Amino acid sequence: MKCKLPLIITALVAALAMTSCHSVDEAPDSPEGNFDALWNIIDRQYCFLDHKGIDWDAVYAKYRPQVKPGINVLQLYTVCAAMLDELQDGHVNLTTPFATSYYKKWWSDYPQNYNERLVDEYYLKFGGLTRGGFTYAILNDSIAYVRYPSFAAGASDTTLDWMLMLLRDCKGMVFDIRDNGGGSIAAVETIVSRFIDRRICAGYIQHKTGPGHSDFSEPYAYYFDPVDPEKHFSWLKPVVVLTNRSTFSAANNFASVMRLLPQVTQMGDRTGGGCGMPFSSEIPCGWSVRFSSSPVYDAEMQLTEFGVDPHIHVDLDPEKALQGIDTMLDAALTFLEEKSK
């Protein structure tokens, strides 16, 4: 037995070596293989299949027969993009060397409710101050107007300090995030921290823990803290957050956090949604796919994938817009003036 021990150990190590090098199945780089790989990625990793009531097997049955041997790349792209549109998610894109698919109905089916030129020309008089992604001015002598069209560039503490210092005598603030398509969620915290005076629960985040449609982690609460008032400027006076259907992703998250603050009123149209943090993968032909993988809930444990309803619904009147009037901005200014009386 003694002399057999090294042999047994060697055999065991060899067996471990054979079995432990975990394999990863890779689909073939064919039209069928690429379609199946894409379908599988969404099946195993997309986070809203159950929430949206999507029968992903039925989607496969609908689109798979359209992928026949010999179809060209444009045809394959068209079928794959149509399949991904079934997810009704602006965070889902299929990126190829010649096109990027993009689900548009979260905003294209609704009035735009925003005209940047209208604000620039008739309210800002092509003026205002612009710095670090923010454009700001004082309207009607006493109301601060802040436009923030994207969270992509982040938000600088220096810019926020200067802006809030220059606007500090105003009675209220319109924070306009219409047409803000999102960007860095870290910037949400940077900005919200200026509008709170104590720690708040900003929401909950979850992630998929496995390939099953209901494999999720426990929701994890995350918190925002206020800035140090000795070092930075804050704003605790009334605020109107203006939103439209093109307020998406990080901007949607910003609206969902801000609207629960006591001094904040959300006005305008419902936001565009997009509360799933995107993740990326790819298929054998090298096309990359982006999709939602981590649901973010608001502080009331509600998903905002299909948007956040405003406290006060206001639309842009196209006829008045022709006369130089932004009815949504006017409603916000009037609301804040009434509130400050």
Added chain:
Amino acid sequence: MKRLIHIVIALLAAVCPAVAQTDTAATVVRPVLAAYTLEVGSSHLCDTYLTPLHYSGWQTALGYERMQAMRFDPERWIMRLGGRVQAGRALNPAHNAAMWHFDFSLGWDMMFRHRLGNGFTLAGGGTVGARVGALSLMRNSNNPVSARAAVTIGITGMAVWNGNLGRLPLTLAYRPTLPLTGVFFAPDYNELYYEIWLGNRSRLVHGAWPGNYFALDNLLTADLHFGATTLRLGYRLNVASTKANNLVTRDISHSLVIGITGEWISLRARSARTPDAKVISAMY
């Protein structure tokens, strides 16, 4: 974790009596073998946190190794300390996306050796290792990086032949290393590093065993002794694979190794050697 602590205690318990019984410092010289190596080769990577596809490309590494016979029983026990920095770039099968990878590893081995005669030596023992690294696929949105980290205990061995190639003294060595247990890091299935940064750190650290953490390193070297300088040529095959949280990683690299080695002796006054002191090398 408890298992890890028990193994460390057992290892120390095995060594301590030997230390107490033996002191050969005055009559034995234990030269330090130091090797500096450069590696160049290919890598084949897959990390399903980033992509389900296999990437292939080049990799290069710098290595340092230090070996010495152990003080308490230099004829039979040797130690090896090694460090390695590896970096490389690999492409997906369509060659339209690049993945950069970086890896830093440290290892300390202690081996019992048995001289078989005719220049052959076999050694085997334990190893303690640590590894950190990352794979980066920058075109990904919120999952552009997959971090790697592990602390492991395992087994290692060495088969050495000291002989001549014609008139040139030569040392051939084969050294496999296989971690058996420890802990390693793996993100959760679709968890973003943003969520980890927010503070959700559950399911990130895993106990390792060869079924979920397999990392077999094979190093074959030929040390060609040109007088005081030794040229090291070799080949390394590293196979590493993990499976945790429904994620699989799989790295295979082949490298050609070139380097220089040398043995040096401490000349500290306190440890003055007698002229007839016995020189016990760790490998030569």
